[in-house]
Amino acid sequence: MSKPKSIQVFEYSTLICGQEYNGHHFKKAHFNALVKLNEIHKGNYFTIGVNKITFKNYVGVLQVDGLVIEILPKIDQYESDSESSKIKWQAALIEMLRVTKRLKIKEKDEASVATQSKHLLDIYFEWFLAEVQKLIHQGLIKQYYKETSQVKALKGKLEFAGHIAKNVVHKERFYATHQVYDKDHLLHQVLFCALEIIASLTKGSYLYSTCKKVQLDFPEVKTIKVSAKTFEQIPHDRKTAPYETALAIARIIILNFAPNVKTGSENMLALLFDMNVLWEQYILVRLQRAQEKKGFTIIGQNSKPFWQNIAIRPDIVLSKGENENYIIDTKWKNIDQSKPSTQDLRQMYVYNEYWNSKKAMLLYPTNAISSEINEKDFVAFQETPNVKDHHQCSLGKISIFKEGRLDEEIGNTILKWFETSKNE
Structure with a gap:
């Protein structure tokens, strides 16, 4: 060949x-x-x-x-x-x-x-x-289906118009719709x-x-x-x-x-x-496989109404208990030499507001070593008058490879970041 x-x-x-x-x-x-x-x-x-x-x-x-x-x-x-x-x-x-x-x-x-x-x-x-x-x-299974064709013995429903048009000469035939039971379905x-x-x-x-x-x-x-x-x-x-x-x-x-x-x-x-969608879905599956050990509930593409018929939905919502929510938005791009866009940060602010989340994370892949995330890495958005608890956002870089292969423990690493930030 x-x-x-x-x-x-x-x-x-x-x-x-x-x-x-x-x-x-x-x-x-x-x-x-x-x-x-x-x-x-x-x-x-x-x-x-x-x-x-x-x-x-x-x-x-x-x-x-x-x-x-x-x-x-x-x-x-x-x-x-x-x-x-x-x-x-x-x-x-x-x-x-x-x-x-x-x-x-x-x-x-x-x-x-x-x-x-x-x-x-x-x-x-x-x-x-x-x-x-x-x-x-x-x-292979057989199925019933309807077939309209010429038959020598009348069975099923006679199609009068077609019968008259097709069988002026061949009066021994019938143009009819009948059920067939075979593998041609x-x-x-x-x-x-x-x-x-x-x-x-x-x-x-x-x-x-x-x-x-x-x-x-x-x-x-x-x-x-x-x-x-x-x-x-x-x-x-x-x-x-x-x-x-x-x-x-x-x-x-x-x-x-x-x-x-x-x-x-x-x-x-x-x-x-x-690749943006594939990366998001891959991270979601890895987090869901790790969630039981860490006591989290992980939901992907959880949407809420925003304005008129427009909805907003973060990539991933992490929940622990009734009142603890965290947001992750995945980005398939290298951010090692740059900063997140203003648009991305605005999105994270809105997600925190709508999901009553104290912490959000923009998650990027990296070829380097994964970020070491702790409490100080979650930075508060600009203070708002008369608001005591200001929600925060962090930038996480996750190394996707371990010894040349995709790291199967990537979900555990990400969930640890949120546990660490909570406990400190």
């Missing part, structure tokens, strides 16, 4: 048309496809220059015209772009996606990803194919659509033969056009429960497949994640 053409870059880096990266050329066709993809997504993914693409805060992977581009996160723009740095950050991205349940991969398999030159699309495709194989092994049609996409994108790779094997074991079904609305029509009950994971991955694959972004005979698939 041929090795896939792939380029690894970091967020906020630039690809220039005609230049070579990782031994592969970034061609005009690739550039044009990315420009169209960016237009579809209202300019959120990239900054477009003259024959160049600069990535923003979206990380993940996209494939276009046989080229895989993997966009990795990075805290410090001055950090080396070496191969070891790319391996470290690819592992970090995969682990963040795994912890936040956007990706299923066994921890023991994570180490093999870099050595086998796998990228995120491979991992998602493997996950989906494994889920479909599991369903086939368990036995919406669930399998959606899964088959995802299998077709994987087959079209993995030609020449080790996954292609696996996909074709799964397709051979899969029942013949109608080819349908799948959209977001299609997924809303899928029934959710006891019989379809085993399909939930496969359908969730199929949704990711199908809805991120862009058949209208053409370059030659190829289509594009883009799985991109807002």
